[in-house]
Structure formats: C-alpha cells, structure tokens
Amino acid sequence: MDISDIIIAGDTPGLEWRLPVFRFKGTKPEAPRTYIQAALHANELPGTALLHYLLERLRQAASDGGIRGDITVVPQANPIGAAQSHFGELQGRFDLGTRSNFNRDFPLIALGERSSLIEDIDRHSAVDQLKRQLLHMALHAELVLDLHCDDEGLQYAYIDEAFWPEAADLAAALDMRAVFLSDGESSAFEEAVAYAWKHERSGERKTSLPGRLSVTVELRGTRDVYPELARKDADGLFRFLAGRGAVVAQDRPLPAFGGVVAPLDNIEMIRAPEAGAILFHKDIGESVGAGDLLATIIARPGMPNGEIEVRAPQDGLVVTRVSTRFARRRSDLMKIACAEPSRMIRRPGTLEA
Template sequence: MDVSEINIPGDTPGIEWRLPVIRFKGNDPAAPKVYIQAALHANELPGTALVHFLCGKLRQAESEERIAGDITLVPQANPIGAAQSHFGELQGRFDLGSRTNFNRDFPLILVRDRQELLDGLDDYPATDRLKRELIHMALGADLVLDLHCDDESLQYAYIDEAFWPEAADLANALDMEAVLLSDGESTAFEEAVGFAWKYEVPGERKAKLPGKLSVTVELRGRRDVYPGMAEKDAEGLLQFLIGRGVVNGGAAGDTTFSGPAVPLDNVEIVRAPQGGTVLFHHDIGERVSEGELLATIVTRPGFAEGDIDIRAPQDGLLLTRTSDRLVRRRGDLMKIAAEQPSKAARKAGTLED
C-alpha cells in the first residue's frame, strides 16, 4: 500500500489543501484498474466509512498477494468543501466561493488528452484544480466508482445506459434497491469520465463500453454512517472487485439484479406547492399507487383548511425523502422510481443541482 498527498494551493495566501490518496499495486498488468472516491460532496460520509473498511480488506488481500489490478482510493475527495462551515453546519455540496456544485463542471475531454488536465494547474482556482486532479486519476482506471449518498434514501445508483446491464453485478453486490439509468448528458464526475470513454475515437460515439464502468453510488442517507452498514458495503464492494478480476480469491457473486432499473425520465420528483410543515404518510422503500396520499403540508398551523395534500402522480417505489420537516415552496419532498415516464418536463442531464 502506498499513501501520498496531492497539494492544492488555496486562492488566498497561507491556505493549502491536502488530498490523501491510497494506492494498491496489482500484480497482473492485464487486470482491470480501479478508482474509487468518496465524499466529493464533503458532507456525504457513508462512502468514506465504506472506504475505511474496504482499505482494511485490501491490505489483507495485499499481504496474501491477491491484488491483481491497480486500485486507487480517495477516501475524502473534497478537502475544500470539508472546511466550509456556515453557522455550525457543514456546507459540502456547493463551493461557497463560486456557488457551483462540487459535482458539476468537470472538464469534458477525450482520453487521449488526459495529461492536458494537469497542464498549467497554477492558472486555475482551487476548486477547478481539485476537479482536474480527480478526473485525471479516474481516467487512468477502467472501473470508476464515485460514492455519494442522498438525504433519507434507499441504496441506489446512477448508471449510464452505456454500462447497463453489465453493471448489474455492482448493483447486486451492494444490495441496491433501485438503479436509475442516466443519459450521460451532464458535467458530473461520473458522466465526464463516461464522456471521455465514449468519444475515445474523435467523431464517433460508443453506445456500449464493455469492461468499463463509471457510476455514482448513493449509499442510503446522510445519517446512515454506521460500522455495520459500512462493513457490509465494503464486503459487497470487495466481492464486486473479485468478480471483475481485480482481486483474486473467492468465487464471483451473482450478477443478476432484481430491483427496478428505470430511466431518469421515469423518476417523479415530488415538490411542495407551498411552504409549511410536512407530514409524511409514507416512508422510503414503500411502493405507492397513483393518487395515494404521500404527504400533507400544514401551511397554517391550527387551521386545517390550510392543509395541502400531496398525492402520488403514478405507481412506483418511494426512493428518497427530504429530512427537512419545514419545507419551502417548490422544495423537493421525495423521489419516486416510477413504472412509466413522468409527465413533468425534464432537461437532459442530472435530476438536481
């Protein structure tokens, strides 16, 4: 195991960020190379806990000479966001300086131009420099996992259709309860990696990328940081690596996935029509039917005539839910993985900012 740091100078004098990187050297040049990062949204820590336990398992495998492919781990991928605290609350999703989501605006380049990501780094602000360092490391791998989480949520993933259904082995290994098939039309980290592979030959777009994988894994909710969960997820991820030939020893697991795998167009994002106190009638993991009562917004406490009922737009699986109980007008309440396309208009790309 090799441990190093990438130094990222701050944008004001006296500031410097340090990005720890853990590497395991494989003994088979033909084996897939892996890149795994966690906490790009710095307040999403289930992935950091997973990598902590996974690292222990990989150290054991290394001592037994079972690591075939190179593995790179970045347990806390965003030291800039981790230092952003506003009135006592960590603000890890958006850069407070530029107001940009840390998981947006990654460079869209070709694989052959990978080295250019590191050219002239001193000309870029710290957040852009961080993004260029991260995607440079990722583009040296075949299997790329970006570990995130939602608010209150089931375990699910965003997987580009170019990697499906081959990626069903990952969904099964991590006991995912749903897969959202993305269109690859954004500048989020995992889609920027996929872009580089799809357009490896200039002017040609590959529809399928066998043997490759770039995925955003949503490891339940932000509060789901427990040793038992992290240990189980780490073991599942290890089994995925064994199945893909990255780590030797043990039989490959089941590669089938029985949960729903739906396009992003089938995701219903239920929003609050007015602000108020939200009373949920259903929990994540429950299946709901069209017209079923999902939540009530209490807009005028003490006056029932001000209550607003929120009903399911169609049948589906209640995938996520906000942890806020005082919601703003048009604030997101929940996501439903539905059986049919939503009637709501949606632009290509990510579901949310």
C-alpha cells in the first residue's frame, strides 16, 4: 500500500490543503481498476467510516497477494469543506467562499482529455483544483464509487441507466432498499465520470458501458455512523469488488437485488406548502398509499385551522426524510420512490441542489 498527499494550493497566502490518497497495486493488468472516495460533502461521514474498515480488509488482502486490480481510496475527499464550521456546525455541502455545491460543476470532458484536468492546475481556485484532482484519479479506473449519505434515509444509490441492470450486484452487496436510475444530465461527480466514458471518442455518445460503473451510494443518514454498520458495509463492498474480479475472496454468490428500482421521474419530492413545525406521520422504509397522511405542518400555532396536512400523491416507498423539524415554504420533506411518474415537472439532472 502506498499513501501520498495531493497538495491543493489555497486561495489566500499561507494556506494549503492536503488530500490523503491510499493506493494498492494490482497483480493482474486485465483486472478492473477501482476508485472509491467518501465525504465529498464533508459532513457526510458514513462513507469515511466504511472506508476506514475497508482499508483494513484491503491491507490484509495485499499482504495475501489478493489485490488483482489497482485500487485507489480517498477516505476524506474534501479537506476544504471539513474545515468549514459556522457557529459550531460543520458546513460541508457548499463552499462558503463561492456558495457552490462541492458535488456539482465537475468538468464535463471526453476521456481523451483526462490529462488536461491537471495541466497548469494552480491557475484554478482551490475548490476547482480539488474537483479536477478527484476526477483525474477517477478517470483512471473502471469502477468508481462516490460514497455519500442522505439526511435520514434508507440505503440506496443513484445509478446512471447506462450501468443498469449490471450494477445490481453492487445494490445487492450493500443491501440497498432502492435504486434511483439517473439520466446523466448533471455535473455531479459520478455523472462527470460517466460523461467522459460515454464520450470516449469525439462525436460519439455511448448509451451502454459494460464492465464499468460510476455511482453515488447513499449510506443511510448523516447520523448512521456506527462501527457495526461501517463494518457491514465494508464487508459488502469487499464482496462486490471480489465479484467484479478486483480482489480475491471466498466464493460467496451475492443474492439477487430485490429493492425498488425507480427512474428519477418516478421520485415524488414531497415539499412543505407553508413554513412551520413538522410532525411526521410516516417514517423511512414505510410503504404508503395515495392519499396517506405523511406530515402535518403547524403553520399557525394555536390558531384554528393552523395545521396543514401533507398527503402522498401516489403509492410508494419512503426512502428519505429531513431530520429538521422546521420547514420553510417549499423546502424538502421526503423522497418517495414510486412505480409511476410524478405529476410534478422535473428538470433534467439531480433532484436537489
């Protein structure tokens, strides 16, 4: 195992960031190369815990000669966000200097332009340097996993339709309850990787990418950072890598994936009609029917008719909900995965900012 730091120059004098990178050299050139990162949104830590335990497994595999394909691991992919605290609260989703999301605005380039990402890199801002370094490392691999988490949520993933249903092995290995099939229309990290693969040659756009995978894994919620969960997920991820031929492990076939599969157009984004205190009536993991009461918003406390009911627009599975108990008008409350498209108009790309 090799451990090195990528140095990211800060935007003010005397400031720099260090990005630790763990690398394992494979023994078989034909085996798939793997890139895994966590905490791109720096306050989403279940993935960092998972990779801590996965690295234990990989070090043991390396000592046993069981690393077949090159593996690169970045357990804390965002040192810039990890240093941002406002009144004691870690602010890891958006860069406070530019107000940009750390998981948006990745360069959309053809695979053949990979080297251009880090040419004359110091001319870019620190945040753009970080994004370019991460994307440059990922585009050297065939299997790319970006580990995130939701607010309160089930285990699920965003997977480009170009990788489905081949990616069902990952969903099964991590015991996911749902898969959201994305449209590849955003500039998020995993979609920037897929974009480069789809546009490997000038003038082409592939719609299927066998043997490759670029995915955002949502590891439950922000508070689900426990050793037993992290070890379970690390074991599942190791089994996935073994199934893809990246590492050697005992032959234990994965079960079939039995969770919900829903295109993004079938995700009901439940939003608050008015500001107020949130009283949830349904929890994550519950199946709901059309018209079921999901939440009550106490918009005018103490007033007659001061409550507003929020009901399910159609049948589905509650995959996420917010942990806050105060809503602003039109703020997100839940995501529900459904069998039918939502009646709400969705712009191409991600579900949230």
